[in-house]
Amino acid sequence: MQESARIILGIDPGLANTGWGVLLQRGSRLSCQAYGCISTSKDLPLERRLRKIYEQMSAVVARYQPQCVGIETVWFGSNVQSAFATGQARGAALVACASREVAVSEFAPSQIKLAVVGAGSAEKEQVQYMVKQLLGLGVVPSPDHAADALAAAICFATHDFASYRGRGRS
Amino acid sequence: MQESARIILGIDPGLANTGWGVLLQRGSRLSCQAYGCISTSKDLPLERRLRKIYEQMSAVVARYQPQCVGIETVWFGSNVQSAFATGQARGAALVACASREVAVSEFAPSQIKLAVVGAGSAEKEQVQYMVKQLLGLGVVPSPDHAADALAAAICFATHDFASYRGRGRS
Numbered sequence: 001m002q003e004s005a006r007i008i009l010g011i012d013p014g015l016a017n018t019g020w021g022v023l024l025q026r027g028s029r030l031s032c033q034a035y036g037c038i039s040t041s042k043d044l045p046l047e048r049r050l051r052k053i054y055e056q057m058s059a060v061v062a063r064y065q066p067q068c069v070g071i072e073t074v075w076f077g078s079n080v081q082s083a084f085a086t087g088q089a090r091g092a093a094l095v096a097c098a099s100r101e102v103a104v105s106e107f108a109p110s111q112i113k114l115a116v117v118g119a120g121s122a123e124k125e126q127v128q129y130m131v132k133q134l135l136g137l138g139v140v141p142s143p144d145h146a147a148d149a150l151a152a153a154i155c156f157a158t159h160d161f162a163s164y165r166g167r168g169r170s
Numbered sequence: 171m172q173e174s175a176r177i178i179l180g181i182d183p184g185l186a187n188t189g190w191g192v193l194l195q196r197g198s199r200l201s202c203q204a205y206g207c208i209s210t211s212k213d214l215p216l217e218r219r220l221r222k223i224y225e226q227m228s229a230v231v232a233r234y235q236p237q238c239v240g241i242e243t244v245w246f247g248s249n250v251q252s253a254f255a256t257g258q259a260r261g262a263a264l265v266a267c268a269s270r271e272v273a274v275s276e277f278a279p280s281q282i283k284l285a286v287v288g289a290g291s292a293e294k295e296q297v298q299y300m301v302k303q304l305l306g307l308g309v310v311p312s313p314d315h316a317a318d319a320l321a322a323a324i325c326f327a328t329h330d331f332a333s334y335r336g337r338g339r340s
Contacts, residue, residue, distance in 0.1 A: 088257045091258035095224045
Protein backbone atom coordinates (compact mmCIF):
# COMPACT_ATOMS: atom_id res chain seq x y z
CA MET A 1 0.00 0.00 0.00
CA GLN A 2 1.27 3.43 -0.95
CA GLU A 3 1.26 5.82 1.98
CA SER A 4 0.43 9.40 1.21
CA ALA A 5 3.04 12.05 1.80
CA ARG A 6 2.77 15.56 3.09
CA ILE A 7 5.01 18.59 3.37
CA ILE A 8 5.35 20.29 6.75
CA LEU A 9 6.86 23.73 7.22
CA GLY A 10 8.27 24.66 10.63
CA ILE A 11 8.88 28.30 11.56
CA ASP A 12 10.87 29.85 14.39
CA PRO A 13 9.89 33.52 14.07
CA GLY A 14 12.01 36.46 15.18
CA LEU A 15 12.48 40.01 13.98
CA ALA A 16 16.26 39.62 13.55
CA ASN A 17 16.19 35.94 12.51
CA THR A 18 13.27 33.83 11.33
CA GLY A 19 14.26 30.20 10.95
CA TRP A 20 12.37 27.85 8.64
CA GLY A 21 12.58 24.16 7.82
CA VAL A 22 10.70 21.87 5.43
CA LEU A 23 10.01 18.19 6.14
CA LEU A 24 8.54 15.47 3.98
CA GLN A 25 6.45 13.05 6.02
CA ARG A 26 5.66 9.65 4.52
CA GLY A 27 3.97 7.43 7.08
CA SER A 28 6.18 7.54 10.15
CA ARG A 29 9.25 8.54 8.13
CA LEU A 30 10.44 12.11 8.13
CA SER A 31 13.03 13.57 5.81
CA CYS A 32 14.45 17.06 5.67
CA GLN A 33 13.86 18.85 2.37
CA ALA A 34 15.40 22.23 3.10
CA TYR A 35 16.03 24.72 5.85
CA GLY A 36 17.25 28.28 6.20
CA CYS A 37 17.04 31.54 8.07
CA ILE A 38 15.70 34.96 7.06
CA SER A 39 17.88 37.62 8.68
CA THR A 40 17.02 41.31 8.80
CA SER A 41 19.36 44.12 9.78
CA LYS A 42 18.38 46.33 12.67
CA ASP A 43 19.57 49.24 10.51
CA LEU A 44 16.52 48.76 8.28
CA PRO A 45 13.23 50.48 9.18
CA LEU A 46 10.82 48.14 10.96
CA GLU A 47 8.37 47.93 8.07
CA ARG A 48 11.17 46.93 5.65
CA ARG A 49 12.29 44.17 8.04
CA LEU A 50 8.76 42.82 8.28
CA ARG A 51 8.33 43.04 4.51
CA LYS A 52 11.52 41.03 4.00
CA ILE A 53 10.26 38.31 6.34
CA TYR A 54 6.94 38.25 4.49
CA GLU A 55 8.48 38.14 1.02
CA GLN A 56 11.09 35.50 1.77
CA MET A 57 8.60 33.34 3.65
CA SER A 58 6.19 33.69 0.72
CA ALA A 59 8.96 32.41 -1.56
CA VAL A 60 9.54 29.37 0.71
CA VAL A 61 5.79 28.63 0.74
CA ALA A 62 5.57 28.99 -3.07
CA ARG A 63 8.57 26.75 -3.62
CA TYR A 64 7.82 23.88 -1.21
CA GLN A 65 4.01 24.17 -1.09
CA PRO A 66 3.53 22.88 2.47
CA GLN A 67 0.16 21.49 3.49
CA CYS A 68 0.76 22.34 7.14
CA VAL A 69 2.78 24.64 9.34
CA GLY A 70 4.10 24.18 12.88
CA ILE A 71 5.11 27.30 14.77
CA GLU A 72 6.26 27.96 18.31
CA THR A 73 4.13 30.20 20.46
CA VAL A 74 5.47 32.79 22.86
CA TRP A 75 6.99 31.75 26.12
CA PHE A 76 5.05 33.21 29.05
CA GLY A 77 8.30 34.17 30.71
CA SER A 78 9.27 36.51 27.85
CA ASN A 79 9.30 40.22 28.50
CA VAL A 80 6.74 42.48 26.86
CA GLN A 81 9.16 44.09 24.41
CA SER A 82 10.53 40.81 23.08
CA ALA A 83 7.03 39.29 22.87
CA PHE A 84 5.95 42.35 20.89
CA ALA A 85 8.92 42.14 18.49
CA THR A 86 8.50 38.38 18.01
CA GLY A 87 4.77 38.88 17.53
CA GLN A 88 5.37 41.29 14.66
CA ALA A 89 7.73 38.87 12.90
CA ARG A 90 5.27 36.05 13.45
CA GLY A 91 2.46 38.14 12.00
CA ALA A 92 4.50 38.81 8.85
CA ALA A 93 5.43 35.12 8.48
CA LEU A 94 1.87 33.87 9.03
CA VAL A 95 0.42 36.29 6.49
CA ALA A 96 2.74 34.62 3.97
CA CYS A 97 1.47 31.15 4.99
CA ALA A 98 -2.18 32.20 4.79
CA SER A 99 -1.77 33.13 1.14
CA ARG A 100 -2.20 29.39 0.60
CA GLU A 101 -4.64 27.14 2.40
CA VAL A 102 -2.31 25.65 4.98
CA ALA A 103 -3.22 24.34 8.42
CA VAL A 104 -1.23 26.23 11.05
CA SER A 105 -0.71 24.65 14.48
CA GLU A 106 0.90 26.45 17.38
CA PHE A 107 2.98 24.68 20.00
CA ALA A 108 4.36 25.78 23.33
CA PRO A 109 8.15 25.42 23.69
CA SER A 110 7.58 22.56 26.18
CA GLN A 111 5.43 20.66 23.64
CA ILE A 112 8.17 20.92 21.03
CA LYS A 113 10.84 19.72 23.47
CA LEU A 114 8.60 16.83 24.54
CA ALA A 115 8.00 15.78 20.93
CA VAL A 116 11.64 15.98 19.88
CA VAL A 117 13.57 14.94 23.00
CA GLY A 118 10.92 13.24 25.10
CA ALA A 119 11.24 15.77 27.93
CA GLY A 120 9.42 19.11 28.12
CA SER A 121 12.29 20.64 30.05
CA ALA A 122 15.09 19.60 27.65
CA GLU A 123 18.00 21.95 26.98
CA LYS A 124 18.27 23.77 23.66
CA GLU A 125 21.36 21.73 22.70
CA GLN A 126 19.51 18.45 23.29
CA VAL A 127 16.72 19.58 20.98
CA GLN A 128 19.19 20.49 18.24
CA TYR A 129 21.06 17.20 18.59
CA MET A 130 17.80 15.25 18.34
CA VAL A 131 16.74 17.19 15.26
CA LYS A 132 19.95 16.00 13.60
CA GLN A 133 19.39 12.40 14.74
CA LEU A 134 15.69 12.17 13.90
CA LEU A 135 16.22 13.57 10.40
CA GLY A 136 19.43 11.61 9.75
CA LEU A 137 21.43 14.74 9.03
CA GLY A 138 25.21 14.79 9.02
CA VAL A 139 25.40 17.92 11.16
CA VAL A 140 23.20 19.96 13.45
CA PRO A 141 21.33 22.42 11.19
CA SER A 142 22.73 25.90 11.43
CA PRO A 143 21.89 28.56 12.46
CA ASP A 144 20.01 27.58 15.64
CA HIS A 145 16.87 29.24 14.27
CA ALA A 146 16.73 26.72 11.41
CA ALA A 147 17.14 23.79 13.83
CA ASP A 148 14.38 25.23 16.04
CA ALA A 149 12.12 25.57 13.00
CA LEU A 150 12.73 21.91 12.07
CA ALA A 151 11.92 20.97 15.69
CA ALA A 152 8.55 22.74 15.34
CA ALA A 153 7.89 20.80 12.12
CA ILE A 154 8.81 17.50 13.82
CA CYS A 155 6.43 18.40 16.66
CA PHE A 156 3.66 18.94 14.12
CA ALA A 157 4.38 15.59 12.47
CA THR A 158 4.37 13.71 15.78
CA HIS A 159 1.44 15.53 17.30
CA ASP A 160 -0.78 15.06 14.30
CA PHE A 161 0.40 11.56 13.35
CA ALA A 162 -2.71 9.67 14.47
CA SER A 163 -5.13 11.78 12.43
CA TYR A 164 -2.69 11.84 9.51
CA ARG A 165 -2.46 8.03 9.41
CA GLY A 166 -6.24 7.92 9.53
CA ARG A 167 -6.51 10.20 6.54
CA GLY A 168 -3.68 8.63 4.62
CA ARG A 169 -5.16 5.13 4.80
CA SER A 170 -8.84 5.87 4.39
CA MET B 171 2.13 80.44 -2.32
CA GLN B 172 0.69 76.99 -2.74
CA GLU B 173 1.45 74.72 0.19
CA SER B 174 2.07 71.09 -0.61
CA ALA B 175 -0.27 68.49 0.79
CA ARG B 176 0.37 65.05 2.13
CA ILE B 177 -1.69 62.08 3.16
CA ILE B 178 -1.10 60.54 6.60
CA LEU B 179 -2.40 57.12 7.62
CA GLY B 180 -2.83 56.38 11.33
CA ILE B 181 -3.15 52.80 12.57
CA ASP B 182 -4.29 51.39 15.91
CA PRO B 183 -3.40 47.71 15.53
CA GLY B 184 -5.13 44.86 17.31
CA LEU B 185 -5.89 41.25 16.46
CA ALA B 186 -9.65 41.64 17.04
CA ASN B 187 -9.87 45.27 15.83
CA THR B 188 -7.40 47.30 13.81
CA GLY B 189 -8.48 50.92 13.53
CA TRP B 190 -7.30 53.14 10.68
CA GLY B 191 -7.74 56.77 9.76
CA VAL B 192 -6.59 58.92 6.85
CA LEU B 193 -5.76 62.64 7.16
CA LEU B 194 -4.95 65.23 4.55
CA GLN B 195 -2.41 67.74 5.85
CA ARG B 196 -2.07 71.03 4.00
CA GLY B 197 0.22 73.38 5.91
CA SER B 198 -1.09 73.44 9.46
CA ARG B 199 -4.57 72.37 8.38
CA LEU B 200 -5.70 68.80 8.88
CA SER B 201 -8.79 67.23 7.42
CA CYS B 202 -10.16 63.75 7.84
CA GLN B 203 -10.48 61.81 4.59
CA ALA B 204 -11.74 58.48 5.88
CA TYR B 205 -11.59 56.12 8.81
CA GLY B 206 -12.63 52.62 9.65
CA CYS B 207 -11.92 49.45 11.56
CA ILE B 208 -10.88 45.97 10.41
CA SER B 209 -12.51 43.41 12.69
CA THR B 210 -11.64 39.73 12.75
CA SER B 211 -13.61 37.00 14.47
CA LYS B 212 -11.87 34.91 17.09
CA ASP B 213 -13.59 31.92 15.50
CA LEU B 214 -11.25 32.25 12.50
CA PRO B 215 -7.83 30.55 12.57
CA LEU B 216 -5.05 32.97 13.52
CA GLU B 217 -3.47 33.02 10.06
CA ARG B 218 -6.80 33.92 8.44
CA ARG B 219 -7.28 36.79 10.90
CA LEU B 220 -3.80 38.14 10.11
CA ARG B 221 -4.41 37.72 6.39
CA LYS B 222 -7.64 39.72 6.65
CA ILE B 223 -5.80 42.56 8.42
CA TYR B 224 -3.10 42.48 5.76
CA GLU B 225 -5.52 42.44 2.83
CA GLN B 226 -7.85 45.13 4.11
CA MET B 227 -4.95 47.37 5.14
CA SER B 228 -3.43 46.84 1.69
CA ALA B 229 -6.72 48.02 0.18
CA VAL B 230 -6.67 51.18 2.36
CA VAL B 231 -3.07 51.89 1.35
CA ALA B 232 -3.87 51.34 -2.35
CA ARG B 233 -6.94 53.56 -2.20
CA TYR B 234 -5.58 56.54 -0.24
CA GLN B 235 -1.88 56.24 -1.12
CA PRO B 236 -0.48 57.72 2.10
CA GLN B 237 3.05 59.12 2.12
CA CYS B 238 3.44 58.47 5.84
CA VAL B 239 2.11 56.29 8.62
CA GLY B 240 1.78 56.94 12.34
CA ILE B 241 1.34 53.92 14.61
CA GLU B 242 1.19 53.45 18.34
CA THR B 243 3.83 51.31 19.94
CA VAL B 244 3.18 48.84 22.74
CA TRP B 245 2.57 50.05 26.25
CA PHE B 246 5.22 48.73 28.61
CA GLY B 247 2.55 47.87 31.14
CA SER B 248 0.88 45.39 28.78
CA ASN B 249 1.05 41.73 29.59
CA VAL B 250 3.09 39.36 27.44
CA GLN B 251 0.11 37.65 25.80
CA SER B 252 -1.57 40.88 24.73
CA ALA B 253 1.73 42.37 23.51
CA PHE B 254 2.26 39.20 21.47
CA ALA B 255 -1.24 39.32 19.96
CA THR B 256 -0.99 43.04 19.18
CA GLY B 257 2.48 42.51 17.74
CA GLN B 258 1.13 39.95 15.27
CA ALA B 259 -1.62 42.29 14.08
CA ARG B 260 0.88 45.13 13.82
CA GLY B 261 3.22 42.95 11.76
CA ALA B 262 0.43 42.12 9.33
CA ALA B 263 -0.60 45.80 9.04
CA LEU B 264 2.96 47.06 8.54
CA VAL B 265 3.70 44.49 5.83
CA ALA B 266 0.79 46.05 3.94
CA CYS B 267 2.25 49.56 4.42
CA ALA B 268 5.72 48.47 3.30
CA SER B 269 4.34 47.36 -0.06
CA ARG B 270 4.61 51.05 -0.90
CA GLU B 271 7.41 53.40 0.07
CA VAL B 272 5.85 55.03 3.09
CA ALA B 273 7.64 56.51 6.10
CA VAL B 274 6.43 54.77 9.27
CA SER B 275 6.85 56.51 12.62
CA GLU B 276 6.10 54.88 15.94
CA PHE B 277 4.77 56.78 18.93
CA ALA B 278 4.34 55.86 22.56
CA PRO B 279 0.79 56.28 23.91
CA SER B 280 1.99 59.24 26.00
CA GLN B 281 3.37 61.01 22.88
CA ILE B 282 0.03 60.64 21.12
CA LYS B 283 -1.88 61.98 24.13
CA LEU B 284 0.53 64.89 24.42
CA ALA B 285 0.13 65.76 20.73
CA VAL B 286 -3.65 65.52 20.71
CA VAL B 287 -4.69 66.73 24.17
CA GLY B 288 -1.57 68.54 25.41
CA ALA B 289 -1.10 66.15 28.33
CA GLY B 290 0.71 62.79 28.19
CA SER B 291 -1.52 61.38 30.90
CA ALA B 292 -4.85 62.32 29.28
CA GLU B 293 -7.82 59.96 29.52
CA LYS B 294 -8.98 57.99 26.50
CA GLU B 295 -12.21 59.99 26.31
CA GLN B 296 -10.30 63.28 26.21
CA VAL B 297 -8.22 62.01 23.29
CA GLN B 298 -11.33 60.99 21.38
CA TYR B 299 -13.06 64.30 22.06
CA MET B 300 -10.00 66.24 20.85
CA VAL B 301 -9.79 64.12 17.67
CA LYS B 302 -13.34 65.25 16.88
CA GLN B 303 -12.53 68.90 17.67
CA LEU B 304 -9.19 69.05 15.83
CA LEU B 305 -10.62 67.50 12.69
CA GLY B 306 -13.90 69.44 12.83
CA LEU B 307 -15.99 66.29 12.84
CA GLY B 308 -19.64 66.26 13.83
CA VAL B 309 -19.22 63.25 16.10
CA VAL B 310 -16.46 61.31 17.81
CA PRO B 311 -15.26 58.74 15.26
CA SER B 312 -16.52 55.27 16.04
CA PRO B 313 -15.42 52.67 16.94
CA ASP B 314 -12.78 53.80 19.44
CA HIS B 315 -10.10 52.05 17.37
CA ALA B 316 -10.74 54.43 14.45
CA ALA B 317 -10.52 57.48 16.75
CA ASP B 318 -7.27 56.14 18.20
CA ALA B 319 -5.88 55.62 14.70
CA LEU B 320 -6.75 59.23 13.79
CA ALA B 321 -5.01 60.34 17.00
CA ALA B 322 -1.84 58.54 15.84
CA ALA B 323 -2.10 60.30 12.47
CA ILE B 324 -2.55 63.70 14.20
CA CYS B 325 0.51 62.91 16.32
CA PHE B 326 2.50 62.23 13.17
CA ALA B 327 1.34 65.51 11.60
CA THR B 328 2.21 67.54 14.69
CA HIS B 329 5.45 65.77 15.46
CA ASP B 330 6.77 66.07 11.95
CA PHE B 331 5.35 69.53 11.19
CA ALA B 332 8.64 71.44 11.36
CA SER B 333 10.43 69.24 8.85
CA TYR B 334 7.32 69.04 6.68
CA ARG B 335 6.99 72.84 6.47
CA GLY B 336 10.67 72.96 5.59
CA ARG B 337 10.15 70.52 2.74
CA GLY B 338 6.86 72.02 1.61
CA ARG B 339 8.28 75.52 1.22
CA SER B 340 11.70 74.77 -0.11
